[in-house]
Amino acid sequence: MTEYRPLQQLPDTAGYRAGDVLVLVGELFGRGYANGLVDEARRIGMTVIGTTVGRRDTSGALRPLTAEEITEAEALLGGPVINIPLEAGFDMESVNGIPSIAEQLKKARPDDFATTSFIEGSIENARAAGTARLRAHLAQLEEELLSRIPAEANILIAHAMAGGIPRARVFMPLLNRIFKGIGDKYLASELFWESPLGRLCNSSFNEVTAETFLYLIEGTAAIRERNTASGARVNYSAYGYHGTGVLINGEYRWQSYTPYVQGFAKMRLEKIASEATSRGISATVYNCPEIQTNSSALFLGVEISLYPLLSAIRREAGDQIAAPLEARCQSMLKEGETVSTLLECADRYLSSPVLDQIEDFSTWPQHNTREQAELMLAASGALMEMHSDQKQLICAELSRIVFLATGRLILHSSWNPPASTLWLNHDVIGQLLADARGAEIV
Numbered sequence: 001m002t003e004y005r006p007l008q009q010l011p012d013t014a015g016y017r018a019g020d021v022l023v024l025v026g027e028l029f030g031r032g033y034a035n036g037l038v039d040e041a042r043r044i045g046m047t048v049i050g051t052t053v054g055r056r057d058t059s060g061a062l063r064p065l066t067a068e069e070i071t072e073a074e075a076l077l078g079g080p081v082i083n084i085p086l087e088a089g090f091d092m093e094s095v096n097g098i099p100s101i102a103e104q105l106k107k108a109r110p111d112d113f114a115t116t117s118f119i120e121g122s123i124e125n126a127r128a129a130g131t132a133r134l135r136a137h138l139a140q141l142e143e144e145l146l147s148r149i150p151a152e153a154n155i156l157i158a159h160a161m162a163g164g165i166p167r168a169r170v171f172m173p174l175l176n177r178i179f180k181g182i183g184d185k186y187l188a189s190e191l192f193w194e195s196p197l198g199r200l201c202n203s204s205f206n207e208v209t210a211e212t213f214l215y216l217i218e219g220t221a222a223i224r225e226r227n228t229a230s231g232a233r234v235n236y237s238a239y240g241y242h243g244t245g246v247l248i249n250g251e252y253r254w255q256s257y258t259p260y261v262q263g264f265a266k267m268r269l270e271k272i273a274s275e276a277t278s279r280g281i282s283a284t285v286y287n288c289p290e291i292q293t294n295s296s297a298l299f300l301g302v303e304i305s306l307y308p309l310l311s312a313i314r315r316e317a318g319d320q321i322a323a324p325l326e327a328r329c330q331s332m333l334k335e336g337e338t339v340s341t342l343l344e345c346a347d348r349y350l351s352s353p354v355l356d357q358i359e360d361f362s363t364w365p366q367h368n369t370r371e372q373a374e375l376m377l378a379a380s381g382a383l384m385e386m387h388s389d390q391k392q393l394i395c396a397e398l399s400r401i402v403f404l405a406t407g408r409l410i411l412h413s414s415w416n417p418p419a420s421t422l423w424l425n426h427d428v429i430g431q432l433l434a435d436a437r438g439a440e441i442v
């Protein structure tokens with residue numbers, strides 16, 4: 001069990017300088033956490049090298065990006081992307097002519113989730129084949145890195161990978177019921193999690209979200225040893241999630257989105273960082289706040305705990321920074337709605353006794369209950385309703401602040417991390433905005 005260790009003070013400025021390299025492992029979209037790291041690396045003059053997960057062609061085979069796709073990816077990153085497909089997971093692996101998991105699930109019906117079965121041994125065999133494929137691709141990646149990065153350069157190897165929902169139609173209706181269902185549509189996450197399809201998800205999430213960090217650390221041993229031998233630092237970071245400390249009823253308190261079933265894999269990620277750290281490798285998981293990205297769109301309600309960031313910014317960074325942001329947020333609300341009523345509404349949900357009974361750090365992650373799901377989804381809907389345009393949301397603005405701020409915090413903290421797992425809560429994000437390194441974020 002990982003100790004709750006929030007980063008309480010801003011890290012010292014890291015020693016990375018021009019010529020040092022950020023290697024981003026995972027693909028960059030426009031509005032994800034990794035954008036913050038890339039932004040800070042570039043701001044301090046580091047070289048940024050990107051990677052790709054590749055694409056599946058019409059036959060289902062994994063392929064590198066086409067010339068057109070790579071040009072697009074490099075334009076988005078603003079730097080070179082190494083074109084070796086690093087997709088993780090095993091849903092599409094067919095071993096010895098046995099149909100892949102995705103293929104086996106083609107005719108599965110959502111209503112049968114508790115009794116769906118797989119060809120014996122096929123999950124284990126597919127998993128082993130998926131791992132072997134990724135490890136082979138990471139070995140090619142390392143060759144490229146060895147030739148592109150000078151031996152004296154400091155390197156931050158940043159893991160951003162998360163995911164693993166198997167690509168079969170049967171999952172979407174089920175996951176929608178777990179994350180967004182009320183009334184007849186409600187589905188208890190525990191019931192699903194203990195079913196054959198839930199166990200498959202558990203295995204797949206672990207493989208994509210957690211084990212990839214271990215394969216990456218092991219698969220870059222040669223460059224790590226070469227560069228550290230020349231006196232440079234090679235550090236690893238990964239994005240975790242394990243609840244966040246936010247302002248509730250005027251006090252910073254740990255809370256979590258429920259039901260975060262991916263949390264089991266995120267705890268495995270923490271363990272991988274802790275084991276690597278005890279072997280003398282600088283590897284840190286940074287547990288980050290709930291924000292809206294491509295990957296979090298499924299988790300309706302995850303954004304509720306983002307609203308009180310406004311109060312944390314006021315408290316930590318002061319009126320000069322908070323006032324213009326609050327004014328921008330106010331302008332996104334319908335007439336008659338105010339930022340204060342919005343914050344009261346979020347606080348009512350976050351301080352509700354229903355959550356108090358469920359959320360517990362020591363037994364995290366918790367499964368949903370009907371009462372909690374209905375309360376959360378109603379609060380999420382009410383908060384959205386306060387906006388005048390559903391395409392211009394306060395949470396989008398706050399998400400941008402969070403991914404930019406965490407990028408800066410992670411990059412600097414990775415130089416000399418105080419623990420193998422750290423929480424980046426709303427307080428330290430607020431503090432950063434008042435620091436020279438966070439100056440132009442808001």
Ligand SMILES: NC(=O)c1ccc[n+]([C@@H]2O[C@H](COP(=O)([O-])OP(=O)(O)OC[C@H]3O[C@@H](n4cnc5c(N)ncnc54)[C@H](O)[C@@H]3O)[C@@H](O)[C@H]2O)c1
Pocket residue numbers: 025026027028029031032033034053086087088089159160161162163164208239240241287288289290291292293294295296302
């Ligand atoms: N969004 C949140 O609220 C939140 C909160 C805390 C931590 N995080 C973590 O931040 C990290 C970045 O996520 P994000 O929310 O910015 O979303 P994102 O969609 O921008 O990033 C997801 C990343 O996972 C990679 N990925 C997806 N499927 C993969 C697969 N099969 N194999 C290999 N890589 C795969 C993508 O290429 C991408 O780099 C993730 O680890 C996520 O869990 C997110």
